Amino acid sequence: MATAIKVENLSKAYQLGDFGTGTISRDLERYWARLKGKEDPFLKIGETNDRTTKGNSDVVWSLKDLDFDIEQGSAVGIIGRNGAGKSTLLKILSRVTSPTTGSVKVKGRIASLLEVGTGFHPELTGRENIFLNGAILGMRKAEIKRKFDEIVDFSGVERYIDTPVKRYSSGMYVRLAFAVAAHLESETLIVDEVLAVGDSEFQKKCLGKMGQVSKGEGRTVLFVSHNMGSIAQLCNKGILLNNGNLLLQGNINECVKAYTYTESKKIKNYFEGDGLIKQATAYTIFDKSSARTKILLEVTLSSACVIQDMVLGFMIKDLSDTPIIALNNRHYENYASSFRNITQGKFLITISDAPLLEGKYKIDIFLGDRLADLEVISDALLLDITERYEQQTAFAIDSKLNKLYINNISWESI
């Protein structure tokens, strides 16, 4: 397949801190160094971009020596933590800013949707804004005219099309804006995480449209999102960035796996805190004879004031943060209010037949007093389920479709 985008040796340095009186002398120094043909003195001392640690210099490399090719017609998901350089990469690719060194070569037009509704003017009507926004994104007027009905139809805001967009709800605003961008006729479409505002129906519609763009029309799509679910669904290739470096490029599933793995490494199966919940541990036990997975959740707490009617709960999520189950003792008649006037103690939650599939899960712990929340610890524990009954059959379960497994089920002819 032909290469659509070729990135060579791409780096981008940013200056940290404030621009003020001090910067002019530094600018002069840099200018002087350039005049004499020397290397920029301030780029030499640049550091990798780790936002959590304090550095010594004012310059960080938001992207460092990136090299990769993107094939025409592929849908590429760009993943990484906040500050990994995803947005910087998209900004360079969409020519909003220029790299410090290196180059990007592109075939065909690029349309980028880094933000929804860029250039919408609140005073203008939806109709006027479709034309303005389309032109900003690089469409000719005739092209917009031809697609106008299609755009309005896709957005689903026909009734409001002659109303100023300042009267729109934020959802309608996003719908209209995405509709315009989705109808661009460019060889490459760049989409930053912009769909978060729309309702789920519209999000699905957008993802569908983007899938159609890449699979159906053979155009290249670059997509940034923190939602691993939609990335895995939409993309076939992935680029994993970490602190401005290219960690992995290749199949999207490998990238998502590598990303979620590095993310989950930070959570252990043991939690220690200085709030009300002092300690928590999770164990899984696979009982071969009954082929059941048992989960034990041990929580130690100590409170300065009396918890009158304690509620202790947990939530199990997958690594993309999709909740799978969330329960507490009030959901069970037998335990609804069995913990009264608690100040401290050790509690054990036993799930004797956990219907979870093989894989890694995150657990949130919740502590409350009647209806009041006392403490919620997100991502407190990591649960690693390695053995499962269903693995004993010859047919594997599709993990894309299934989150849970049902033990007691039967197929009979009646």
Place this chain on the structure above:
Amino acid sequence: MNTLTTQENWDIEITAKNNLLDLKLRDVWQYRDLLLLLVRRDFVSFYKQTILGPIWFFVQPAITILFYTLVFGNLAGIPVDGLPKPLFYLAGTIVWNYFAECLTKTSTVFKDNSALLGKVYFPRLIMPLSIVLSNLVKFGVQFLLFIILYITYLLKGSAIAPNIFLLLLPLLIVMIAALGLGMGMIISAITTKYRDLAFIVSFGVPLFMYTTTVIFPLSVAELKYPAYSWLVKFNPITAIIETFRYGFLGKGSFSWDLIGYSFISTVIILITGTIIFNRVEKSFVDTV
């Protein structure tokens, strides 16, 4: 001939530096629809939710010349070459306003539009060009006011006589626009990083007006301050205003030297401005 390496054709190449003289005018032409839509946006959004609508374009110059006539004409008694005072002031004011609006708006173009320019690419030159064109529309409306007043005085039999230099009008308009655009772009490039200059512009532009012949004719300046009148002539706007008045009203100072000087400085300023702008636009997003 058989070469092993295939030369691939790339449509866009993104690198750290671009050619100083590559102004990407072809790109600008590609985006001409955007230019017109931006002008339309500015024009339409100006009078949305107002009752008088575009009439507001008339109000500002009308009130201004009323005050100029009262204060400078009558109270201070600055002679106006024997011309009708409102007409004299209006001629200077609309030319000056067009220049000043182009200059101030262009000088903050990166700052004002950083939200838009930081999210989507289009030839950056479109933005200042749209400012110049939007203000041209405004100038056109104010020019209409001037023509109405002009005809009124002509019918009343005032001592005004249009002459052949009226034909220079299109050139004059282009020169004002180019001057405002060029100076604005130079300032805009500097203000992306250091905002200091923006302050100078905000109080400097109204003061700068007094070094042009908006409220006094060049002849008066030469008569009263012969030693300093070069300062007024030095300002390229002076020649434009004087020629404008001379063409319409038949009085004032016109010389090919003066307008020639003004033309050359305009070209130099415009080229310098465009090159500087072109250099800064690539990465202003990081510093603005």
